[in-house]
Amino acid sequence: MTSRQRIWTAAALVIGDEILSGRTQDRNVAQIASWLGVQGIRLTEVRIVADDAGAIAKALKALQGAYDYVFTTGGIGPTHDDITVDAIAAALGVPVVIHPEARAILERYYENRGGLTEARLRMARVPEGAELIRNRMSGAPGIRIGNLFIMAGVPAIAAGMLDALTGELEGGAPLLSATVGAWVGESDVADLLRDTERAFAAGAGCAIGSYPFFRDGRTGANFVVRSTDAAVLDDAAKALVTGLRAIGREAVPGGI
Numbered sequence: 001m002t003s004r005q006r007i008w009t010a011a012a013l014v015i016g017d018e019i020l021s022g023r024t025q026d027r028n029v030a031q032i033a034s035w036l037g038v039q040g041i042r043l044t045e046v047r048i049v050a051d052d053a054g055a056i057a058k059a060l061k062a063l064q065g066a067y068d069y070v071f072t073t074g075g076i077g078p079t080h081d082d083i084t085v086d087a088i089a090a091a092l093g094v095p096v097v098i099h100p101e102a103r104a105i106l107e108r109y110y111e112n113r114g115g116l117t118e119a120r121l122r123m124a125r126v127p128e129g130a131e132l133i134r135n136r137m138s139g140a141p142g143i144r145i146g147n148l149f150i151m152a153g154v155p156a157i158a159a160g161m162l163d164a165l166t167g168e169l170e171g172g173a174p175l176l177s178a179t180v181g182a183w184v185g186e187s188d189v190a191d192l193l194r195d196t197e198r199a200f201a202a203g204a205g206c207a208i209g210s211y212p213f214f215r216d217g218r219t220g221a222n223f224v225v226r227s228t229d230a231a232v233l234d235d236a237a238k239a240l241v242t243g244l245r246a247i248g249r250e251a252v253p254g255g256i
Contacts, residue, residue, distance in 0.1 A: 008040060008068045009043075009068050010071060011043070011044060011063040011067045011069075012043060012070075012073070013047050013060060013070060014029065014048040014074060015050075015051065015072055016048075028158050029043075029046050031158065031159055032073075032158075036171075037174060038174055039166070040172040040173050040174045040228075042175060045066070047059045052087075057087055060087075070148050070149070071149045072148070072151065073152065073158055076142070076151075076152060076153075077123065077152075078123055078140075082122065084150060088127055089128070095127075095128050096125050099124055099126045099132060102123070103116075103124040105132075105140075105141060106121065106139055108139075123141075126145075131144045133149065133164055133165060134164040135157060136160055137156060142161040142164075172228070176226065176227055178224070179224050179225070179255035180222070180251050181255040182221060182250065182252065183249070184219070184220065184221060185212070186210050186212050188249075192244070193210060196240050200227070200239070206226070206232055206233070207227070208224070208225050208226075208236070209223070211224065213256075215256075223240060
């Protein structure tokens with residue numbers, strides 16, 4: 001099996017009391033998932049934990065052993081409650097050190113912004129042996145150690161860090177998708193969806209997800225067909241359109 005045929009997987013560990021309390025809505029998972037898909041890596045699991053060293057370590061150990069890559073977001077800022085680096089270092093059994101390149105980056109960034117204070121220097125702390133992930137927005141870098149990527153919780157900054165990692169990770173074929181919509185209840189087409197998926201599941205594989213909605217007093221659904229093979233994707237989507245029309249339902253390529 002080549003690296004393109006192998007399914008590469010990742011997990012996301014979202015860290016922050018503010019997420020669990022509902023004060024802040026997470027936006028990082030969606031952008032991580034989208035970015036990973038382009039890299040040929042599938043986001044397979046997401047966990048959300050509090051700013052608690054034990055919870056972070058427990059989740060990290062479970063995820064690292066199960067997936068090719070693990071991405072964390074949150075808890076790497078300059079304040080006392082930013083404990084992600086300490087928790088991860090403890091989980092990995094390594095000390096926390098000041099990364100010299102990170103320190104130099106922060107010194108340059110804050111040269112005309114009040115200088116590098118002790119609080120700001122916290123953002124140069126990494127688990128020993130770690131590399132840096134570039135951050136063009138706020139200077140403070142992300143951290144890479146093995147298959148673990150430690151990123152900021154601020155979505156715009158996390159997005160920049162993902163951009164810096166583009167092309168750096170080994171992955172397989174990107175997962176492609178096509179959407180077909182119809183004004184129909186899920187139960188009316190359950191057999192059609194199952195049979196269509198099975199018909200195209202061999203080889204590059206095919207999966208069909210159903211996403212119902214109620215709009216303008218009517219029940220409908222969008223069906224998302226996914227495959228790593230463009231030809232399989234196209235054939236499966238066409239078969240779904242044909243199947244819907246055969247039972248008297250108008251199919252809408254691209255979705256409703």
